Amino acid sequence: MRSLMVSGDRSGSGKTSISLAIAALLSEKMAVQTFKVGMDYIDPSYLTGVTGRPCRNLDTFVMDREDLMRIFFHGMQGSDLGLIEGVRGLYEGAESLEDTGSSAAVAKLLNVPVVLVVSARSITRSAAAIVRGFQSFDPAIDIRGIILNNVSGSQHIRKATEAIEHHCGIPVIGAVPRQPEMELAMRHLGLVPYLEGKAAPAFLKRIEAVTAMVGDHIDLDALLGLARPVAQPPGTDPFFEPADPPATTIAVALDEAFNFYYADLFDVLRAEGARVTTFSPVHDILPDADGYIFGGGYPELFLNELEANDRMREAVFERSREGAPIYAECGGLMYLTGGIRTLPGWQGSDEGESCRMCGVFEGETVMPAKRVVSYVEGESLGRNPVGPGRFRGHEFHYSDVILPENTRFSYVLSRGKGIRGQLDGALMDNTIGSYTHLHPVSSRGMFSSFVSLCRDQSRR
Numbered sequence: 001m002r003s004l005m006v007s008g009d010r011s012g013s014g015k016t017s018i019s020l021a022i023a024a025l026l027s028e029k030m031a032v033q034t035f036k037v038g039m040d041y042i043d044p045s046y047l048t049g050v051t052g053r054p055c056r057n058l059d060t061f062v063m064d065r066e067d068l069m070r071i072f073f074h075g076m077q078g079s080d081l082g083l084i085e086g087v088r089g090l091y092e093g094a095e096s097l098e099d100t101g102s103s104a105a106v107a108k109l110l111n112v113p114v115v116l117v118v119s120a121r122s123i124t125r126s127a128a129a130i131v132r133g134f135q136s137f138d139p140a141i142d143i144r145g146i147i148l149n150n151v152s153g154s155q156h157i158r159k160a161t162e163a164i165e166h167h168c169g170i171p172v173i174g175a176v177p178r179q180p181e182m183e184l185a186m187r188h189l190g191l192v193p194y195l196e197g198k199a200a201p202a203f204l205k206r207i208e209a210v211t212a213m214v215g216d217h218i219d220l221d222a223l224l225g226l227a228r229p230v231a232q233p234p235g236t237d238p239f240f241e242p243a244d245p246p247a248t249t250i251a252v253a254l255d256e257a258f259n260f261y262y263a264d265l266f267d268v269l270r271a272e273g274a275r276v277t278t279f280s281p282v283h284d285i286l287p288d289a290d291g292y293i294f295g296g297g298y299p300e301l302f303l304n305e306l307e308a309n310d311r312m313r314e315a316v317f318e319r320s321r322e323g324a325p326i327y328a329e330c331g332g333l334m335y336l337t338g339g340i341r342t343l344p345g346w347q348g349s350d351e352g353e354s355c356r357m358c359g360v361f362e363g364e365t366v367m368p369a370k371r372v373v374s375y376v377e378g379e380s381l382g383r384n385p386v387g388p389g390r391f392r393g394h395e396f397h398y399s400d401v402i403l404p405e406n407t408r409f410s411y412v413l414s415r416g417k418g419i420r421g422q423l424d425g426a427l428m429d430n431t432i433g434s435y436t437h438l439h440p441v442s443s444r445g446m447f448s449s450f451v452s453l454c455r456d457q458s459r460r
Contacts, residue, residue, distance in 0.1 A: 294332025
């Protein structure tokens, strides 16, 4: 097994499109296991879509060393190449003076080489200064090759390549021209999720165009030559073996409106003794299960469809009131409120609209609101469906959930915004809803508590 990381010199360098294309092209000839640095659902959905293998997230702020290593080597099983897509610029992380949460921290921890994507728009010799600065900033990072992006002709490519190879001593293995075809479909919180977009022929054609463009301008053999063999160190055996037989059934909402899940969630649930099924709040009726999970997504883009499925909404309300354990994050939290109201101007609407949701939590969701992108740190207190314990996670939303003053909360945050002034994890019976996204491995104890509650409820 070999591995390498594709990182960028900044956000917007083009590393996402380039990583996607590399993964797609190499998957035609070998088993490619992809990883994404940072807490992100959307980029992994693309990498999963083009490789056919679940992309795994790696983050040194949310995960400790042991958990990150377990996730990495669990994902690498049966693969020929591990391809890690970085996050933002190579050295961007949770803090200004430490590399925690950065691509660099993951590269050092796993001892993988880095291919740096440099946006060379309007620069030639200065590109060498950028690369030299990245090399010297942390000599422990093994930057082995460069991909130039946004180049504008053979003269541009020649000058930038000669400068980098002369002054930095590493090869330029590709130069991708500045073309509109390289842009992927965007919206208010980033790329359109792959699960939603793949139904549109134009969406898939754009991915094909990006892949073809990169394939024509990057030396894939040279790229593979930069990868380094990786060996699993002692003490990092995977811990995702499914329990046999499963003792409880958990249904996970999964469709075009709700699809923000880490691949490890399904492994962890099964390892804790759950049989996992999926359903669509947009299209289905609520399945019979011992507990339910509503992940994040874009419910605000499917308001009319979610409101129209009143059998689903009413069944979710009833199951919550009956005490069925329900866990909801972000978009799932929004769906469990009384309604989602959009303001005038949202998505080009002159008047906005208001649509009924499940009503498990009194109050409403309003959007747009201030965009929140942040790591989260806090503690789960008291009796609740995920039990007590400290956690680290993240939040990523463009809405406000406004709940009554007497709402009970189970999370107290020391970092992050939450629902109300560092309070998150709203409670109603055995239902918990939060803006905080938890990673199922680093917060495995909390998911274990949820599975245990589902199992106990099923025996009553």
